[in-house]
Amino acid sequence: RPRSLSGIQATSDSLHLGNYIGALQQFVEQQDTHDAFFFIANQHAITVDQDPAELRARTLRTAAQFIGAGLDPARSTIFVQSHIPAHNQLGWVLECTTGLGEAQRMTQFKDKSAKNEHVSLGLLTYPALMAADILLYQTDVVPVGEDQRQHLELTRNLAERFNHRYGKAFTVPEPQILKATAKIYDLQDPTAKMSKSAKTPAGRIDILDEPKALAKKIKSAVTDAGTEIAFDREAKPGVSNLLTIYSSLSGRPVEEIVAEFEGRMYGHLKVALAELAVEALTPLRERTLELLDDPAELERVLHRGADAAEAVAGTTIADVYDKVGFLRR
Numbered sequence: 001r002p003r004s005l006s007g008i009q010a011t012s013d014s015l016h017l018g019n020y021i022g023a024l025q026q027f028v029e030q031q032d033t034h035d036a037f038f039f040i041a042n043q044h045a046i047t048v049d050q051d052p053a054e055l056r057a058r059t060l061r062t063a064a065q066f067i068g069a070g071l072d073p074a075r076s077t078i079f080v081q082s083h084i085p086a087h088n089q090l091g092w093v094l095e096c097t098t099g100l101g102e103a104q105r106m107t108q109f110k111d112k113s114a115k116n117e118h119v120s121l122g123l124l125t126y127p128a129l130m131a132a133d134i135l136l137y138q139t140d141v142v143p144v145g146e147d148q149r150q151h152l153e154l155t156r157n158l159a160e161r162f163n164h165r166y167g168k169a170f171t172v173p174e175p176q177i178l179k180a181t182a183k184i185y186d187l188q189d190p191t192a193k194m195s196k197s198a199k200t201p202a203g204r205i206d207i208l209d210e211p212k213a214l215a216k217k218i219k220s221a222v223t224d225a226g227t228e229i230a231f232d233r234e235a236k237p238g239v240s241n242l243l244t245i246y247s248s249l250s251g252r253p254v255e256e257i258v259a260e261f262e263g264r265m266y267g268h269l270k271v272a273l274a275e276l277a278v279e280a281l282t283p284l285r286e287r288t289l290e291l292l293d294d295p296a297e298l299e300r301v302l303h304r305g306a307d308a309a310e311a312v313a314g315t316t317i318a319d320v321y322d323k324v325g326f327l328r329r
């Protein structure tokens with residue numbers, strides 16, 4: 001089986017619909033076809049300021065949402081990034097494999113460093129740690145959203161550079177970015193990515209939103225000029241975004257939904273989507289809250305995940321240390 005690996009940052013109380021549709025839904029599907037590793041990126045989280053108690057709580061909340069959304073600890077290895085020191089060990093080696101200019105060219109670094117007053121060195125070196133997250137596990141495919149494409153390209157370059165210089169240590173991974181769902185947009189500004197750090201939460205659907213709040217956000221989504229329900233990202237970004245969400249939550253193709261709503265108004269689509277979203281997300285929310293009632297069990301799952309992850313990561317890092325010439329202890 002090909003190995004699949006991906007991670008999500010523990011930077012919010014709830015993941016949003018972009019994280020869910022762009023990433024988590026794919027993780028769940030891959031459990032049956034791949035040797036699946038999914039982790040909670042708590043180290044990436046501290047590239048910007050985090051409250052320690054909040055970060056700890058959010059790490060468990062993110063794990064609960066993974067499982068609540070359908071990841072099965074019996075079929076997937078679910079673990080916390082900081083539990084495996086090899087991420088850092090390889091991260092350093094890859095920092096030394098990355099050019100300064102290369103890191104500075106990353107658009108996420110440019111965007112985030114422009115937005116934040118205090119820019120940490122970690123924000124710059126983050127893509128090397130992310131490459132380590134992936135390469136440690138000899139990963140074949142990495143399911144992510146569009147915003148991670150550039151980091152994945154860097155990861156591939158670093159793997160090839162290292163393999164070429166020191167001998168093959170890494171599988172060169174392929175990104176899996178599903179065209180249709182790779183970018184879910186903000187409901188209030190459908191030209192911007194749905195994001196945790198959006199200015200207003202009204203445009204962001206959190207997967208743990210209460211049903212009423214969820215329905216309200218969808219019903220107040222910004223739509224476009226005209227009245228026809230059609231998929232056209234350029235002319236109708238708002239409606240196209242709603243159709244994309246509808247399609248991925250229902251598992252039905254966009255064309256079928258467009259045909260169903262022919263001759264009807266934007267409002268009809270919103271009402272139907274609000275209903276669908278509540279129906280799709282309520283069980284996820286309930287399972288997540290139930291899991292959070294028993295943190296000890298969640299911690300046991302993460303402990304087992306760390307043991308399984310460490311076994312794979314340990315082999316890679318030992319090989320890498322040998323290859324770069326670190327004297328054995």
Ligand code: AQP
Pocket residue numbers: 007008009010011017018019020021022023041143144145146147148181182183184185193194195196197198
């Ligand atoms: N809007 C999105 N559409 C599709 N996929 C998305 N992802 C994030 N936003 C969207 C994908 O979710 C996975 C986890 O991403 P992350 O842990 O890097 O989350 P994030 O970047 O902290 O989420 P935000 O909302 O994008 O945060 P800010 O605002 O801080 O940048 C990844 O696979 C990502 O592609």
